[in-house]
Amino acid sequence: MIRDFKMTDELHIGYYASLITSAFAMAQFISGIPWGSLSDRIGRKPVILIGLASTSIGVLLFGLSKSFLWALSTKIFSGLFNGNISVLKSMIAELTQNHSAEKRTRAFSLLQVTFGLGSIVGAALGGYLSEPVRKYPALFGHLGYITDFLIDYPYFLPCFLATCISSVCWLLVFFLSKETLYLKKKMDPEQQPLLPALVNPDPPTGIKDILTPQVIAMSLIYAIVAFQMLYFDELLPTWSATPKEAGGLGFQSGEIGTILSFAGSVMLFVQVFVLHRLTALFGLLHLFQLSLVSSALVFFAQGLCRLLYRIPDFHHEETKMWVWFGLVCCLTIKSLSQTIAVTTAVILLNNSVARSNTLGFINGFSQCCNAAMRTLSPAVAGFIWSSAIACYWIPLEIRAYISWGVLGCIGCMTFLYGTQLNPLHFNKPHNNHMNN
Structure with missing residues (x-):
């Protein structure tokens, strides 16, 4: 799409594409807390419906982009008016507040699975349905005004289909979803508390009552884990595609x-x-800490895969076989560790919330921290890689490893910070410590 705008040369297309991605994350950073706080007052369902509606409109408008400014504006609009991620986490926390840690983990895992599947489906829609007239002339080349429209707006079709999917989801939420906010539930007479003054204390008087030390600690760790993931995801393809003689793998x-x-x-x-x-x-906390230390170790090991080129094959020639073996091992451990870290971090954060009427605000706050790191991480990864490779006075093998070494050090510091978490704030049964 950026190439079609004809606003820059080939070398700078990636820069402008990253601006659009970063703009969406920055907009979510701005709007995360307001949407989460609003869901604490009016309920989760209305905020989700607003988010889905804005997503439908934003994606449709994005498909009508004819300029970079229009595309950027629609992404900012979508980010500002879509607070669904933090609100969905609050809903799952409320739906599973009386369940075991294992069942809560499974519920939050399914949320992450839907994100993963959505990314796969979304990428497929964009890849196969963009520029339909050029790719499928027999199907879209003789439809009159529709053909002309799809030529003028070659990226409209995948966006339109995504809008239809989002609209169906809006209808499903409107007709089938139930409100989960504890304040809006009507309790049965037998469930009414005998001591309402004890069960319903005065609401928090200030931000310090909401953002407790354990909430802040968990939000920061969650954000740093997100930073690590995006740093890795940004560095891996760049490092892999860089020629071997320049410090990469030459893939x-x-x-x-x-x-x-x-x-x-x-x-x-x-x-x-x-x-x-x-x-x-x-257990949740121990598993989370194990995932942090294994992530740090695999970050250090990832950069060493390049050295496996030195192991010859049976004919004493250079081969990629051992490099592939190293990559598969590292990526398996990395995917396992980072998946566990992200999901358990969300659960531990929700476990640390002492008052249910602040759950949306806190999830919004953590999402803001996450969005800030998602905005920052790709730029940091690219800067460190480019700067390190350009230091020709340093031996090549060291230059090629610096970016991975930095990520490994960040992982170690995150693990050390994670060991300071007090189990009393995170492992006790959720329904016993969350008050209204």
């Missing part, structure tokens, strides 16, 4: 696509079949 685009697909498949498998079982085995 082709198809090979890189295979790597990324494998990592995505492992993440989905872990979410569906593994995570809830590991939670029952280790």
Whole structure:
């Protein structure tokens, strides 16, 4: 799309594309807390309906982009008026507040699975349905005004289909979804508290009563984990595509696509079949800490895969076989660790909330921290990689490893910070410590 705007040369297309992505994340950073706080007052369902409606409108308008400014504006609009991520986390926390840690983990895992599947489906829609007249002339080349419209707006069709999907979701939420906000539920007479003054204390008087030390700590760790994931995801394809003599792996685009697909498949498998079982085995907090230390170790190991080129094959020639072996091992552990870290961080954050009437605000706050890191991380990864590779006075193998070493150090610091979390604030049964 950026190329079609004819506003820049080929070398700067990635820069402008990243601006659009960053604008959406920055808009979510601005709007996360207001939407979460609003859901604490009017309920989760109305905010979700507003978010889905804005998504439908924003995606449709994005498909009508004829300029960079229009595309940027629609992304900002979508980010500002879509607070669904934090509100959905609040809904799941409320739906599972009386369940075991294993069942809560499974519920939050399914939320992450839907995000993963949505990314796969969305990427497929964009890839296969953009520029339909050029790609499928037999199907779209003789439709009169429709053909002319699709030529003028070559990216409208995938956006229109995405809008239809979002609209169907809006109808499903409107007719089938139930409000989960505890304040709006009508309790049965037998469930009314005998001591309402104790169960319903005065609402928090200030921001310090809401953003407790454990909430702030967990929100920061969650944001740093997000930073690590995007840093890795930004660095991996760049490092893989860079020629071997320049510090990379020298992989082709198809090979890189295979790597990324494998990592995505492992993440989905872990979410569906593994995570809830590991939670029952280790407990939430211990599992989270294990995921942090394993993430740090795999970040350090990832950059060493390049050295596996030195292991010859049976004919004493250079081969990618051992490099592939190293990548598969590292990506398997990375996908396992980071998937566990993200999901358990969300659950631990919700476990640390002492008052249910602040749950939306706190999830909005954590989402703001997450969005800030998602905005910052790709730029930091690119800057460190470019700066390190350009330091020709440093030996090549060290230059090629600096970016991974920095990520590993960040992972170690995150783990050390995570070891300071007090289990009393995160592992006790959710329904016993969350008050209205």
